[in-house]
Amino acid sequence: MNFWFVSAPLFSHLDWGGYLRTAQALIARGHEVTWVSGNAVGGVLASAGVPFAPIRQTGWLWPPPPVPDIATLKPQDAVMLRYRRALDTWMSETIVGEAVAALLELADEIGTPDVIVTDPFLTAAALAAEALDVPLAVCGWIAQRELTEDRLFPVQKALGDESQMRLRRLCERFGLTGSNFSGGATPAILSPHLHISYFNAHWYQSDAANLLPQTVFVGGSRIPPDDTPPIWLSDIPDETPLGLITLGTTFAGELGFFSWAAQALARSGVTPIIALGGTPISPEDKQQLIAALPKSTRLLNFAPFPHVLPRVKLIIHHGGMGTTHWAVVYGVPQLVVPHAADQRGNARRVAQAKVGIELTAHDVRQGKLLDGTRALLNDPAVTETARALAADFAALGGANAAADALMQRLK
Numbered sequence: 001m002n003f004w005f006v007s008a009p010l011f012s013h014l015d016w017g018g019y020l021r022t023a024q025a026l027i028a029r030g031h032e033v034t035w036v037s038g039n040a041v042g043g044v045l046a047s048a049g050v051p052f053a054p055i056r057q058t059g060w061l062w063p064p065p066p067v068p069d070i071a072t073l074k075p076q077d078a079v080m081l082r083y084r085r086a087l088d089t090w091m092s093e094t095i096v097g098e099a100v101a102a103l104l105e106l107a108d109e110i111g112t113p114d115v116i117v118t119d120p121f122l123t124a125a126a127l128a129a130e131a132l133d134v135p136l137a138v139c140g141w142i143a144q145r146e147l148t149e150d151r152l153f154p155v156q157k158a159l160g161d162e163s164q165m166r167l168r169r170l171c172e173r174f175g176l177t178g179s180n181f182s183g184g185a186t187p188a189i190l191s192p193h194l195h196i197s198y199f200n201a202h203w204y205q206s207d208a209a210n211l212l213p214q215t216v217f218v219g220g221s222r223i224p225p226d227d228t229p230p231i232w233l234s235d236i237p238d239e240t241p242l243g244l245i246t247l248g249t250t251f252a253g254e255l256g257f258f259s260w261a262a263q264a265l266a267r268s269g270v271t272p273i274i275a276l277g278g279t280p281i282s283p284e285d286k287q288q289l290i291a292a293l294p295k296s297t298r299l300l301n302f303a304p305f306p307h308v309l310p311r312v313k314l315i316i317h318h319g320g321m322g323t324t325h326w327a328v329v330y331g332v333p334q335l336v337v338p339h340a341a342d343q344r345g346n347a348r349r350v351a352q353a354k355v356g357i358e359l360t361a362h363d364v365r366q367g368k369l370l371d372g373t374r375a376l377l378n379d380p381a382v383t384e385t386a387r388a389l390a391a392d393f394a395a396l397g398g399a400n401a402a403a404d405a406l407m408q409r410l411k
Helices: 017-027 039-048 075-090 095-112 123-134 152-173 201-210 255-267 281-293 303-309 321-329 345-354 360-363 368-377 382-393 400-409
Strands: 002-006 031-038 052-054 116-120 134-141 193-195 216-219 242-246 271-275 297-299 312-317 332-338 357-358
Touching: 002 017, 017 031, 017 039, 017 400, 031 095, 039 052, 039 216, 075 152, 095 123, 095 152, 095 193, 116 123, 123 134, 123 152, 134 400, 152 400, 201 345, 216 382, 216 400, 242 255, 242 303, 255 271, 255 281, 255 312, 255 368, 297 345, 303 312, 303 321, 312 321, 321 332, 321 345, 332 345, 332 368, 345 357, 357 368, 360 368
Parallel strands: 002 031, 002 116, 031 052, 116 134, 134 193, 193 216, 242 271, 242 312, 271 297, 312 332, 332 357
Antiparallel strands: none
């Protein structure tokens, strides 16, 4: 079979818990796989041995819209800003339209695939699959029934009409019906064929009534490092407790969060490691951030998770799908402060699984990061539960099970 794997041109969007490894598993079985994205990830894909076809636009807005000083905003206005930035990032009509055109041109150039596999938030891939009349598979997110207004946060209701109108105009432009999207108050990518989740069914226990049968749970497991640890990590004594802080890529511009979280870890006797996610930061802002950090902090653009996470006692993050999954498979307790989109659900599930806690942005402003950090570091039951959940994930098969699902359900 001939598979296209389509993603935004960001390292984090190659993951989602096992996305790239699923492509590698299919290649190992003799299938034809082409990864379609922007040039920024070409080197990573070459190193992974996955054939790559660059396109001029994927439909993902990068860099993300600039972040104003949210400290000056009312809490409800800050939440609205985060959600609007998320919507603009994954459903900007102009760049999504350009990306659909680029995907259709690629099909003319190299041939139409048998299946398009996409990351969960790449609108253009879902539209292009309908235009090419090929089945769509989504890696990294469950298939669920349409969200009704009674299940939405007020900010989601406020932006629901706008997201519907954007999708409607995109469909009209390309003569499509939106067959790979949910209806309801807030449209989302929904394949009628297959959704692969790199979590387990228990993780979604509170959502069980809304899950659709095309969802397959494959879990995931640790990745043995294939290189040597970075020097900065080797220089930290093994007995030194480490804590990791990240806001992924889209929300990494909120620099105040990094300093607050680092202070909470340092005051709890843990050395902070900050991964900024590669988001562009001015030299002036970076110097201000450095001045606000504890002296023991390691400030990085990216942290090599397979090396770092086995030594981490606690991760403080935004609830992104990939980051949450990494923490689960390494059995690391989590303190999650969701910002927008799927992150609220991920944060809720972390708390429900008893592998961490959720704090709101308001909680952070009230100084509760320190309380939450100390509570998790001093509760061995959370660590034991996190390790047990990691074992459950590993037993499901991960990327190999995902490759099985793609072969069996879409052949």
